[in-house]
Amino acid sequence: MLDSARRSGGRIWDLSLLGGAAAAILLFSGQLESAERDFDAYIAERGEDLTACFKELPELRDQGLGLGMTRGAERGAPSVPIRRVVLALDASGSMAGRIGGQTKMDIARAAAIDFVSNLDEDIELGLVLFGHTGTNQESGRADSCRGVELTQSIQRDDRSALTRELENVSATGWTPLAAAIEQAGESFQATEVPGEQVVYVISDGEETCHGDPVEAARQLSESDVRAVVNIIGFDLPREERDALHAVAEAGNGRFLEVANARELQSSLSDAAQNRLANQGALARTQLNTGGGQAANALSTSGMLARSKLCLKAATGRERLGLAGWARERGLDSDTTRAVGELLDARAESYQSQLAEFEAEAERRRAAADAALQEDLDRTTDAFRDTQED
Known part of the structure; x- marks a missing residue:
């Protein structure tokens, strides 16, 4: 025409x-x-x-964010700055077990204190203890499964109080992992930036209080706080590794397995400075693309x-x-x-x-x-x- x-x-x-x-x-x-x-x-x-x-x-919009990944022992600035961290420490009775002459609780406590002392001062930090009440006997199970406590509200100023909480905790009861993740998430705020709020869970075993930690991690990651849930599995039985790995995966986080004090210390340090930044970079790129x-x-x-x-x-x-x-x-x-x-x-x-x-x-x-x-x-x-x- x-x-x-x-x-x-x-x-x-x-x-x-x-x-x-x-x-x-x-x-x-x-x-x-x-x-x-x-x-x-x-x-x-x-x-x-x-x-x-x-x-x-x-x-x-046709431009990506250009976010890079840090690798290995690199110590570059994170692509997504961490703003808030909640450390969730397992204080169930199995943490009284020994590795190389030390209890797992002593090893975890020392690594956590070192982690806290070396964390950037601008990062707000809180502490959740779980399984630290009741006993690890069936008679003490109900009390222990209710024993999830934000013992240190998230803040950036007074870390000495948090350190004292860590020094005084002892291995006691069962493992309410799902409830601990939910409790940690209540300390966070709504944000548009995935990965700037993080839960670090240190545990030597899977959920034993009938909760669903995979769903708890998924809901926290997909909620408006856009948090990441990392699991550091400590001296895990073989049959429990997959369970904790699934929790980290659902929380858009990373599962790390450690066998001794040196590995635990290294994992906490490395996760704080490198790998979490990579998870945040990926999440931000996903958000930018969509x-x-x-x-x-x-x-x-x-x-x-x-x-x-x-x-x-x-x-x-x-x-x-x-x-x-x-x-x-x-x-x-x-x-x-x-x-x-x-x-x-x-x-x-x-x-x-x-x-x-x-x-x-x-x-x-x-x-x-x-x-x-x-x-x-x-x-x-x-x-x-x-x-x-």
Whole structure:
């Protein structure tokens, strides 16, 4: 249609688009050129600027965050600064077991105190103890399973009080792990930045109080606090490793297994400075990708909807004003009908341009979304590489 169209002053029409009766009458009467002149005159006087409906395409998000991953013993600045940490320490009776002449509780206590003392002063810190009440006998189970306590509210100032709590804790009862994760999460605040609030759980065993720590970790990670749940498994029985690994995975965190005091100390230090930052970087990239693609879709669909509405309204106004204008000029009905069909041809030609405009907008959106996805894929691959270090 567009290739065969006659162009006049930037206006597009074609004799083949006229209705058969109107075209035949005009050809017979020799009034075709007059109808063309009337059409051009009407567009000059009453025509709309239809090109205004095809504004510039919207700005799209196609850039990733450029977050890098720290590896091994690197000590670079975290991609996502940690703002709040809750240390959740298992004080169940099994922590009284010995490794190399020391109880597991003594080893965990010393590692936790060192972790606290070396944590950046700007980070708010809290302490949850669990399994530290009741006994590890069946008769003391109910009391112990209720024994989940935020013994130190989250703060950045007085860490000496938290250290004293750690020094005084002793291995006692059962393991209410799910309740401990839930209690830790209550100390956090809503945030738009995944990974800046963290739970570190130090435990030597799985849940023994009929809770669901996997679901507790998942809910905390997916809630508006966007927290990460890391599990440091200490001298674990083989059959309990998978259970604790599943908790960390559900909490968008990392599962670390340690066998002795040196490994526990190293794991806490490394997790605080490197691997947690990597988890946060991945989570932020995931959020950026999803948010960017949603914004691109909204911008593109909104712009196209406005363009379609603009064109429909403008061509409608052109068609609606023709009858009065034709009466003012004394045009007969056949000429008026022919000019109307030329207006319809003009509207149809712009509909074709709108379809091309829409195709280009969708192509650009797909390209922008693909660029965001590529950045997420690169970040995900880099994160997996760090987990293998």
